[in-house]
Amino acid sequence: MGLPHLLRPWVFPAVLLGLLEVAARWMVPGSDALAPPSQTVLAFGRALTAQGDDSVLQATAFTLTSAALGLLLGAALGLGLGIVLGLSRRAAAMGFLSIEVLRPVPSVALIPLAMLVFGFGYRMEVSVVAFATFWPLLILTQAAVRQVEPQLLEVARALGLSPWARTTQIVLPAMVPRLFIALRLGVSIALVVAVTVEIAANPSGMGYAMMIAQQSLAPDLMLAWLFWIGVVGYVINLATLRLQRAVAQRMGEINMEQTP
Amino acid sequence: MSTASADGYRGRAHTESVLVLVLLLGLWWLASHQQWVSKVFLPTPEATLESLTQGLSSGELAGFTLDTVVRMLLGWLLASAIGVALGALIGASSTARIWIAPTLEFLRPLPASAVMPLAISLFGLSSGMVLSVVAFGAMWPVLLATVHGLAAVHVRLREVATALQLSRTAFVFKIGLPNAMPDILSGMRLSMTVSLIVAVVGEMIASQSGLGQAILLAARSFRASELFAGIMLLGSIGFASNALLAVLEKKLLKWQRP
Numbered sequence: 001m002g003l004p005h006l007l008r009p010w011v012f013p014a015v016l017l018g019l020l021e022v023a024a025r026w027m028v029p030g031s032d033a034l035a036p037p038s039q040t041v042l043a044f045g046r047a048l049t050a051q052g053d054d055s056v057l058q059a060t061a062f063t064l065t066s067a068a069l070g071l072l073l074g075a076a077l078g079l080g081l082g083i084v085l086g087l088s089r090r091a092a093a094m095g096f097l098s099i100e101v102l103r104p105v106p107s108v109a110l111i112p113l114a115m116l117v118f119g120f121g122y123r124m125e126v127s128v129v130a131f132a133t134f135w136p137l138l139i140l141t142q143a144a145v146r147q148v149e150p151q152l153l154e155v156a157r158a159l160g161l162s163p164w165a166r167t168t169q170i171v172l173p174a175m176v177p178r179l180f181i182a183l184r185l186g187v188s189i190a191l192v193v194a195v196t197v198e199i200a201a202n203p204s205g206m207g208y209a210m211m212i213a214q215q216s217l218a219p220d221l222m223l224a225w226l227f228w229i230g231v232v233g234y235v236i237n238l239a240t241l242r243l244q245r246a247v248a249q250r251m252g253e254i255n256m257e258q259t260p
Numbered sequence: 261m262s263t264a265s266a267d268g269y270r271g272r273a274h275t276e277s278v279l280v281l282v283l284l285l286g287l288w289w290l291a292s293h294q295q296w297v298s299k300v301f302l303p304t305p306e307a308t309l310e311s312l313t314q315g316l317s318s319g320e321l322a323g324f325t326l327d328t329v330v331r332m333l334l335g336w337l338l339a340s341a342i343g344v345a346l347g348a349l350i351g352a353s354s355t356a357r358i359w360i361a362p363t364l365e366f367l368r369p370l371p372a373s374a375v376m377p378l379a380i381s382l383f384g385l386s387s388g389m390v391l392s393v394v395a396f397g398a399m400w401p402v403l404l405a406t407v408h409g410l411a412a413v414h415v416r417l418r419e420v421a422t423a424l425q426l427s428r429t430a431f432v433f434k435i436g437l438p439n440a441m442p443d444i445l446s447g448m449r450l451s452m453t454v455s456l457i458v459a460v461v462g463e464m465i466a467s468q469s470g471l472g473q474a475i476l477l478a479a480r481s482f483r484a485s486e487l488f489a490g491i492m493l494l495g496s497i498g499f500a501s502n503a504l505l506a507v508l509e510k511k512l513l514k515w516q517r518p
Binding site for chain 2: 008009010011012013016032033034090093094095096097098100101102104105106107108109110111112113115116117188191192195196199200201207210211213214217219222223226229230233234237
């Protein structure tokens, strides 16, 4: 009973991969688009041991570093402004229109601008990721501050705490669980945007490696990268989910329904 | 809170809100005219406005905008249709959910644009390729929302369906999908955002006519005002589609509120 239960999630992907193996090997041999999974695994093994720009580790490190730095920047700005707008209804009302006007700009629309300003490399990717993660973090932080128990704020007022002390000692600790939900969302956005920037423009990282594999008509390597990008995204998302749940358990459960 | 905020307070808040936006625009004007930021990157608001009006009246930018909007909407409609259909198929049977859902969870965080190289190999640098990636990428929010919505049908409603001896198809159409409607609609809203993003990326990579290609070319030839005009148009598309869907959602979900 135990073993089949554990194996069940793997059956469907195994069937799909089997079909792909058969299709790529015997139905469209030598295709530029599809490669049998067995060859994909071999290609990935070669890429793992390769040096220089082809190296899996180097490309992965570039993408993850850019995503992390961008998220750090976007989250810091979003958090700061979100706390201000969450604490003061007046500030929120004042910023409302500007935020509604700027927020719908799709992050990828800034890729050409970032290219123009920063050229290629870390800085352009970091700036686009920061823009993309800033908005959800801002909105969710604002909502999180609003949901801090009003009594806690009254206590802060009764104690005569300064706005700074009120923020660091009362508001921030009270919103930590919600903050981690926002961060989890930010992590997944940062990863997606980083890979997208690399595919669209930036000649580094996992996305670019995949584009190069496609352009050099190496479907096995291309599929290997696609799979690897999937694995990296899955593992990181799983890790942040675990982290968020652990934090929620320590700091008290919250009603998930209220946070988008 | 709404009772506390009188009309006068609201009116003042609106004025201040507009004032802040005007202030930001003024800051842009000052920054570009004082050359705090190089003109290569930051055009003046006037130049941007001129590029915008010129591009729109000459029909060039208007055409690009239309191309992008059509691509986004077509991809979104495809994604919604496929997402609901596949989601209903998977969500209607608990067996299918158990066997297939883990694979979906693995595929979900995959960036839609990462599928683009594969799509290029399969379909070439064509608008069909971009459309297929848009549909593929935007399908996930709808699909997962449908599966989730069908799985979350209340036990009592299931009992009612059993008592009425509804067939599985009837259950899906009469109880499951209406029940999943709020989830599906919010999924569709998210997928509209994804559609726009993937459409723009696709236009950039595959050189398909549209705003994505237009802003990339503008940036490459250092025409900052045209770049900004394009970014503004993309922002308006995002704004308009979001607002439209919010209205639609309200209308479609009216029956749910008491």
